Amino acid sequence: MTSDPLIALRPWEAPEVTSWGRLPMNAVDRRSPALSLDGEWRFQLLPGPLAEPGPQWSSAQVPGAWTLQGTDDLPWYTNAQMPWGEFPPASPEANPTGVYEREVDVPAGWAGRRIVLQVGAAESVLLVHVDGQPVGVSKDSHLAADFDLSAVLRPGAVHTVRLTVVKWSDASHIEDQDQWWHGGITRPVLLYATDPLYLADVTVRTRLDGELRVDCKVRHASGPLPEGWCVTGELDTHLLVQDTELDRFNEEDGRVSDFLGEARLSTVVDDVRAWTAETPELYGLTVRLHRPDGTVADSSFHRVGFREVEIRGRDLLLNGERIYIRGVNRHDFHPLTGRTVSHADMRADLELLKRFGFNAIRAAHYPNDPSLLDLADELGFYVVDEADIEAHDHAHEIADDPRYLGAFVDRVSRMVLRDKNHPCVIIWSLGNESDYGANHDAAAGWLRRHDPTRPLQYEGAAKLDWADPALASDIACPMYAPVEDCVAHALSGDQTKPLIQCEYSHAMGNSNGTLADHWAAIESTPGLQGGFIWEFWDHGILQRVNDGRPAGRAGTGQYENGVAAPGYRWAYGGDFGEVIHDGVFIADGVVFPDRTPKPVMYEHREIAAPVRLTRDRGGLRISNHQHFQDLRWLAAEWSLALADGGTRTAPAELPDLGPGESASVPLPFALPENGGEAWLTLRVTTAEDQSWGPRGTEVCVPQVRLRAPDPVDPVRVPGEVEVDDDGLLVHPLLTSAPVLSLWRAPTDNDELGGMAARWHDWGLDTLVRKAVAVRREDGRVTVLAEYATGAGPVRHEQVFTRVEGGVRVEETAVLPDGLDDVARVGSVLETVAGLDVLEWFGQGPWESYPDRSSGVPVGHHTLPVAELFTPYLRPQESGGRHGVRRFTLSAPDATGLSVDLAEPCQVSVTRYRAEDLAAAAHHDELVPRPGCVVHLDAAHRGLGTASCGPDTSPSYLIAAGTHHWSWTLRVL
Ligand code: GAL
Ligand code: MG
Numbered sequence: 001m002t003s004d005p006l007i008a009l010r011p012w013e014a015p016e017v018t019s020w021g022r023l024p025m026n027a028v029d030r031r032s033p034a035l036s037l038d039g040e041w042r043f044q045l046l047p048g049p050l051a052e053p054g055p056q057w058s059s060a061q062v063p064g065a066w067t068l069q070g071t072d073d074l075p076w077y078t079n080a081q082m083p084w085g086e087f088p089p090a091s092p093e094a095n096p097t098g099v100y101e102r103e104v105d106v107p108a109g110w111a112g113r114r115i116v117l118q119v120g121a122a123e124s125v126l127l128v129h130v131d132g133q134p135v136g137v138s139k140d141s142h143l144a145a146d147f148d149l150s151a152v153l154r155p156g157a158v159h160t161v162r163l164t165v166v167k168w169s170d171a172s173h174i175e176d177q178d179q180w181w182h183g184g185i186t187r188p189v190l191l192y193a194t195d196p197l198y199l200a201d202v203t204v205r206t207r208l209d210g211e212l213r214v215d216c217k218v219r220h221a222s223g224p225l226p227e228g229w230c231v232t233g234e235l236d237t238h239l240l241v242q243d244t245e246l247d248r249f250n251e252e253d254g255r256v257s258d259f260l261g262e263a264r265l266s267t268v269v270d271d272v273r274a275w276t277a278e279t280p281e282l283y284g285l286t287v288r289l290h291r292p293d294g295t296v297a298d299s300s301f302h303r304v305g306f307r308e309v310e311i312r313g314r315d316l317l318l319n320g321e322r323i324y325i326r327g328v329n330r331h332d333f334h335p336l337t338g339r340t341v342s343h344a345d346m347r348a349d350l351e352l353l354k355r356f357g358f359n360a361i362r363a364a365h366y367p368n369d370p371s372l373l374d375l376a377d378e379l380g381f382y383v384v385d386e387a388d389i390e391a392h393d394h395a396h397e398i399a400d401d402p403r404y405l406g407a408f409v410d411r412v413s414r415m416v417l418r419d420k421n422h423p424c425v426i427i428w429s430l431g432n433e434s435d436y437g438a439n440h441d442a443a444a445g446w447l448r449r450h451d452p453t454r455p456l457q458y459e460g461a462a463k464l465d466w467a468d469p470a471l472a473s474d475i476a477c478p479m480y481a482p483v484e485d486c487v488a489h490a491l492s493g494d495q496t497k498p499l500i501q502c503e504y505s506h507a508m509g510n511s512n513g514t515l516a517d518h519w520a521a522i523e524s525t526p527g528l529q530g531g532f533i534w535e536f537w538d539h540g541i542l543q544r545v546n547d548g549r550p551a552g553r554a555g556t557g558q559y560e561n562g563v564a565a566p567g568y569r570w571a572y573g574g575d576f577g578e579v580i581h582d583g584v585f586i587a588d589g590v591v592f593p594d595r596t597p598k599p600v601m602y603e604h605r606e607i608a609a610p611v612r613l614t615r616d617r618g619g620l621r622i623s624n625h626q627h628f629q630d631l632r633w634l635a636a637e638w639s640l641a642l643a644d645g646g647t648r649t650a651p652a653e654l655p656d657l658g659p660g661e662s663a664s665v666p667l668p669f670a671l672p673e674n675g676g677e678a679w680l681t682l683r684v685t686t687a688e689d690q691s692w693g694p695r696g697t698e699v700c701v702p703q704v705r706l707r708a709p710d711p712v713d714p715v716r717v718p719g720e721v722e723v724d725d726d727g728l729l730v731h732p733l734l735t736s737a738p739v740l741s742l743w744r745a746p747t748d749n750d751e752l753g754g755m756a757a758r759w760h761d762w763g764l765d766t767l768v769r770k771a772v773a774v775r776r777e778d779g780r781v782t783v784l785a786e787y788a789t790g791a792g793p794v795r796h797e798q799v800f801t802r803v804e805g806g807v808r809v810e811e812t813a814v815l816p817d818g819l820d821d822v823a824r825v826g827s828v829l830e831t832v833a834g835l836d837v838l839e840w841f842g843q844g845p846w847e848s849y850p851d852r853s854s855g856v857p858v859g860h861h862t863l864p865v866a867e868l869f870t871p872y873l874r875p876q877e878s879g880g881r882h883g884v885r886r887f888t889l890s891a892p893d894a895t896g897l898s899v900d901l902a903e904p905c906q907v908s909v910t911r912y913r914a915e916d917l918a919a920a921a922h923h924d925e926l927v928p929r930p931g932c933v934v935h936l937d938a939a940h941r942g943l944g945t946a947s948c949g950p951d952t953s954p955s956y957l958i959a960a961g962t963h964h965w966s967w968t969l970r971v972l
Contacts, residue, residue, distance in 0.1 A: 002050070006127045006134040012049055012169035015089045015403045018410040021128070021136030023116065023146040025417035026201035026217075028300040030118070034192040035107065037117075037161070038062050041100040045071050048095045049125075049166045057101070061553070062189055063120060065182035065338040066098050068541070068550045073167070075338070075541055075550060076181040077573035079582040080392040080433070082173070083181060088394045089170030089403060096183050100163040104191065108156035113193040114221045117147045117161070120187025121339075124175055125166040131159050139171040139407070142332075142339075142366035142388045143414050144187065150196075150221065163189070174407060176392040177365045177432065179331055180539060180586065186332075186339045187369060195297040196221040197229065199289050200260070204421040205453060206306040208319055210272035216287055218246060218261040225261045228292030233265040235285050235304065240265040274319050275305025275423045277359040278628045280380035280691075282423075303377055305423025309454050311474055314527050316455070316498040318382070318426065321627045321659075324522065325382060325500050325530030326608045327360030328353060328590065332369050333537040335570070335593040336555050343371045348595060349536065350375045354692035356601045357608025357700070362502060362532040365390050365432040367415045376424035379692050383424045384457065384502070384532070387412040387443070389431030395460075399437025412443035416451055429502070430458035430472060444472035459502045467496040479503035479534075480949030483514070483521045490527030501531030506948040508588035509748035509872045510847075512600040513943030513952045516854030519607045533604070534948065539586045540570025540593035540873050545924065548576065562592035563871045569924045570873050584748065587873040588947070599847035599870060606855025609700035610634070611654070613682045616664050620704065622655055622682070623662030631657050634699060635687040638668040641859040642675030643709060643841055643885060652682060667706075677709035677885070679858045703857045709885070711902065714803035714968050720779050721800035721807050727774040727783030729800060729807070733897045733971060735931050736830035739769055740787060740796040740813055744823040744877040744941075745917030753946025759823060762790040765915065769796075791818030806898075806970030811938075815960040823877075825963045826905070826937030828914075833930035835889040835896045836865050838909050842884035850906065851942030851956040853882040865889075865932055869910050875917040875926055880908040880940065889932060890972060899936065900968045906940035909933070938965035 002008055011017045043060035044053055060069050067075045073096040076083050084092045106115065119126055121142050128136040130152045138145030153159055167183035200219040206212050216231045225246070233240035243264040265287070273281035282303040289298040307319055315322045330349065332339045346369060353361070361381050363372065366388035376383050388411050391398035398404050412430055419425050428447055430440050440458060447456055455474035466476035466489055476489070476499040489495055505512050512533070522528040542551040542558060545567055551558060558565040570593050573581035587593075590601050611634065612623045624631055636652035648669070655663040671678055681703040689695045722730040728737035743764040746756035759765060772795075773784040781800040786793050799810040813825050843853055844861035847870050869879040884907040890896030901907075911928035920926050942956025 004134060006129070006137060007049060011127070011137050012091055012095070012125045012166045013089055015170040015407055017137065018140065018406050019136070019138045019145065021147055022138045023148055024200070025143065025414040027418060027421045028199050028202055029302065030192045033107070033110070034190050037102065037104065037189040037191060041102045044099050045073060046097040046099060048093060049097045049164070051097070053099045060098070060100060060184070062100060062185050063187050063340045065184035065186055065340065067182040067184065068336070068338050068552045070549070070552065073183060074576040076576065076578045077581050077586045078181070079178040079585050080176070081580065081582070082176060082393045083578070083580055084168070088173040088398055088401070091168035091170065091172060096167045098165045098183055100165070100185060102161060103158050104161050105158050106153050106155050106191070110155040110193040112196070113155070114148065114150045114196050114198060115153050115191060115193050117149050118190050118192065119145050119163060119185060120189060122163065122165045122185045123167065123183055124171045125169045127164040127166070129162040129164070139169065140388055140411050140414060141171070141175055143418060148221070171407070173394055173398060174389050174391045174404065174434070177390045178585070180338060180541065182338050197225070197289070197297055199287065199298045199300050201417070202287050202300050202302065202421065204285065204302055204304055206304060206423070208272070208274060208306060208308045210269035210306060212240070212267050212269060212304065214240060214265040214285065214287060216263045216265065218263070218289060229261070230290050231263040231265065231287060232290060233285060233287045235267060235269065235283050238267060238269065240267045269306070272306045275307040276318060276628045277380040277382050278626055280378060281305065282377060302421050303374070304421070305377060307423050309426045311455055311498060314495045314498055316475065316500065316529055322529070323382070323627050325360045325532070326358050327362055327382070327384070327530060327532035328358050329362045329364035329503060329532050329535040330368065331364055331535065331537055331539070333539050335540060335542045335559070336551060336553055338541070341369055346371050347375055350379050350381065351692040352591070352595060352597065353381070353536070354379055355697060356597065357605045360384070360530070360532065362386060362429070364535065367418065370418070373419055373422045373424055377422055381424055382426045383422070384427045384429050385415060385419050385425045386429035387415045387431045389434055391434040395433060395435035399435040399439055401439070405439050405442055408439040408443045409446050413446050413450070416447060420451055426454060427475065428454055428456040430456065432459065434460055436460045436464060436472070440472050457502065466499065467494050469496060473497070475500055477502040480506065480945070482950045483518045486528055487521050487525050490525045495527050498529050499527055500529045503534040504531040504949065505533045506588055506945040507533060507535060507590045507598070507600060508585065508947040509874060509876050510870065510878055511747065511749055511943055511945055511947065512590070512603070513849065513851035513945060513956065515600065515603060515852065516607055517851070517953060533590060535589050536591060537589040538570070538591065538593050538873055539589070540572055542568055542593070543571035543575060545569055559594045562594060562596035563923060566924070569922045572873060584874045585947070592871070600852060602846040603848070603852055603855060606700055606702070609684070609702055609855070611636070611682065611684050611700060611702060613702035613704055615704050619664050619666050621662050621664050622657070624657040624659055626659050628659055630659070631655070633687055633690070635685050637683045639681045639683060640669050641679045641681065642672070643677040645672065645675030647860055671706055676707070678705070678707040680704050680706050681857050681859065701857050702855070705858070714808050714900070716779070717802050717804055718779060719802045720776065721781055721802050723774065723781045723783060723800055725774065727771040727785060727798070729809070731807070731969070733832050734829055735832055738798070738809065738827035738829040740767070740785070740794065741824060741826055741828040741914070741935060742767060742794065742822045743914055745875065745914040747876045747943060748874065749944050749946040749951070750823070752948070753944065753951050755821065755823070755946070758821070762819065764789060764822060765918065789819060792816030794819065803968055806968055808966065808968045810966040811964065813963045815963070817960045820960045821941070822958050823941050824906070824935065824937045825939045825958055826935055826965065828933065828935050830929070831889060831897065831932045831934065834891040835932055836892070837890050838863055838865055838868060838887055839890070840881060840884050840887035840907070842904060842907070843882045847878070847880060848882040849880050849943050850882060850940055851944065851952045856882065858883060865909055865911065868908070871923045873923060875920040875923055877914070877917065879910045880906055882906050888972060889934070894972060896972045898970045898972055901936065902966045905965065906937040908935045936965065936967055938963045
């Protein structure tokens with residue numbers, strides 16, 4: 001039996017113990033003097049917390065997860081289910097426990113000072129020892145724990161600090177978020193010193209009229225608060241008024257002997273520049289604690305934004321304006337380091353989001369790294385800050401379990417105490433997917449009392465009734481609600497709260513269908529204000545293929561453009577040998593694990609466009625869709641794309657428009673008589689350098705059609721097209737003649753939504769063509785084929801005629817009634833090798849699908865075939881382009897083929913057959929075919945979001961019955 005009380009008390013199975021010896025959380029910014037303890041620590045991994053450390057040490061990097069540093073305890077992915085069977089508050093006996101140890105040389109100059117150890121984050125129970133003595137315990141894996149070590153550290157001496165991290169605990173049951181399980185110390189560790197009399201907390205409150213109020217708390221570590229000390233504040237160069245003297249609560253007054261003092265400072269800033277996500281205006285506030293002789297004993301720096309959040313009626317207002325929340329859910333994630341993320345990485349996340357039109361982040365599902373909020377203040381994002389509480393698997397038991405009551409209040413209050421001064425935080429969240437119980441109401445009660453300046457939300461409460469004011473949610477914040485339900489609620493007359501979905505448009509694989517439909521509804525329905533896409537990251541961990549190990553920091557540079565280098569792959573659930581896991585459900589972000597944007601990001605950018613362009617009688621109308629800014633930060637250029645005449649550009653002058661205003665402008669070009677279909681684009685870029693992108697960064701490309709196409713039938717010429725006895729087209733550039741295709745490699749949505757299984761039951765994935773008739777008459781070859789399916793035969797007719805320069809193919813497919821939801825109806829063909837560049841006139845350049853194509857501009861686009869393919873982690877339907885009118889596929893010597901489509905079609909050109917994609921589990925398993933696989937789809941099913949949430953809407957499904965399409969194939 002161990003004599004160590006920290007171990008003997010088994011805090012890892014005691015939910016009542018949230019901490020011991022830990023200092024209260026606060027918002028004071030501790031920069032100096034500080035000693036970073038990051039770097040190599042002695043390390044050993046024990047099989048459980050009761051095991052005794054041995055003499056053998058290896059080493060581990062702090063901060064960092066040991067699961068990514070060569071131990072045998074590897075990352076483990078589960079979504080809702082716990083990875084083990086113990087019921088709360090128990091944890092399994094096999095419980096990886098990391099012991100980190102190092103010597104710390106305490107600066108001699110810190111004599112007489114108060115010395116504090118800060119551990120940025122540890123998963124999930126932290127036990128602290130100094131020179132073998134127990135000094136503290138902490139839980140709450142995503143917030144810092146501070147311990148006052150003044151009594152055990154001697155300045156000028158060397159001490160041994162041991163941090164023991166127990167991976168599984170009672171706390172794991174409330175940290176059951178949908179993400180990888182790791183173990184380790186994942187944020188920085190440092191030692192800092194303060195005067196014994198120090199600033200214990202600073203609370204900043206602002207008003208839009210420029211009023212600033214700063215409440216300061218002062219503590220004395222070793223006695224009553226002496227007289228003569230004072231607190232001052234400075235906002236940029238502006239001195240704050242001391243409203244109250246440092247009010248001392250000392251023994252003499254008969255009040256608590258808690259050596260506490262409080263002071264309030266204030267000022268009013270004239271002509272204050274308000275903070276919004278569009279205009280992130282910040283002021284620098286320095287608060288100083290002075291000794292009686294005026295010297296500074298302690299100080300804290302804060303960046304202050306003047307803004308007010310309010311719910312009026314059913315509207316969420318920022319500075320009095322009803323704003324749209326164009327949000328995304330963000331986890332702390334890195335493919336090499338897991339939940340350890342650098343400031344530079346977080347800046348890159350936010351800059352990218354800014355470039356793609358996002359203005360809000362939900363810190364899913366725990367307080368993100370503190371840098372995130374600094375960056376959100378600076379770059380301009382609205383943040384829903386969420387407490388680290390997700391009891392998903394055992395939600396119902398835990399929400400009302402009094403043993404967890406303290407943990408709920410602890411986690412919510414510590415988040416608020418840390419983050420309350422950030423202007424970016426506009427809403428607090430009580431956590432995620434934890435049912436709804438008294439523990440939530442307790443936390444909500446603390447929160448409302450402590451911070452009446454912001455609303456709070458909790459999906460678990462809101463889902464019981466979107467409108468009930470008694471529930472612990474000021475926002476109706478459902479997840480994955482069908483857009484029709486949101487609209488119906490807003491129109492019902494019963495709405496009492498702003499409706500902002502905390503999660504919607506699940507980005508797993510090739511997904512996010514109907515995003516534009518959501519936004520069309522949001523922008524046209526008062527009461528709807530937006531939502532947060534699930535989610536930012538595909539959490540693929542870079543893994544070495546040969547030994548299945550995480551690459552860790554050694555993997556730097558081993559990926560590019562969303563793809564892992566040869567010898568590596570993006571691992572998902574099960575790839576580390578987990579027995580219980582949830583597979584590829586971990587890869588559901590709008591960016592790849594290396595932050596390469598997926599195509600949906602571009603559609604989002606257009607949906608969020610600050611500048612809109614519409615037709616206005618003979619001319620055009622430009623409007624400013626921002627809430628707070630004019631258009632002066634933007635520059636623009638016109639470009640006119642003619643189907644038969646290339647592209648021309650002209651400089652554009654953006655009108656002087658305030659938020660919400662619009663103006664008519666004349667057409668910038670006289671439309672040439674010839675040239676066919678014509679599209680006018682306003683390419684909008686940043687006029688100056690922005691904090692998130694240099695001058696010239698593309699912001700949006702709104703577009704209008706100026707002229708519809710004038711369909712011309714190709715001119716028939718004498719002669720007969722070569723078609724073999726089986727009815728297959730013979731062509732020198734085709735290795736496989738066009739045949740019917742009704743199937744696509746199932747997307748994650750198709751798999752999880754049940755469509756893939758239905759298609760399989762129908763046999764669409766293994767269609768066999770049976771030629772029924774080949775008729776040759778009048779220079780026309782008519783081929784009739786039949787394809788048997790589980791829902792009856794599909795008849796497919798192709799009529800081949802010789803036309804100027806090539807072959808015209810007219811196709812008809814008749815789907816029996818039972819075949820009422822297929823993946824596609826179209827032709828598939830394969831080309832000879834060497835045709836590696838696609839040029840097309842149609843929507844692009846980004847990948848697009850019928851329900852993910854809004855705002856994807858029509859124009860002339862060119863891309864290498866390899867770049868058309870989007871490398872979704874689990875291979876699936878990929879690379880499609882919507883609204884393609886014609887294309888050429890060519891070799892470097894300009895030989896190749898062209899296809900003209902009578903009607904715009906969904907086209908894909910890849911090096912993979914659908915069955916190649918469907919057979920592979922990871923992108924690196926794909927072997928490109930020598931030639932191209934070309935799909936010309938008269939109809940292609942929408943993508944929807946059925947992996948979690950609604951399927952696509954009925955208008956994007958493919959009806960049974962007759963489908964026609966025709967096209968002309970030519971040799972270049
Ligand atoms: C939600 C949950 C998220 C994630 C998502 C599916 O229900 O809050 O954490 O699991 O579904 O990817
Ligand atoms: Mg969950």
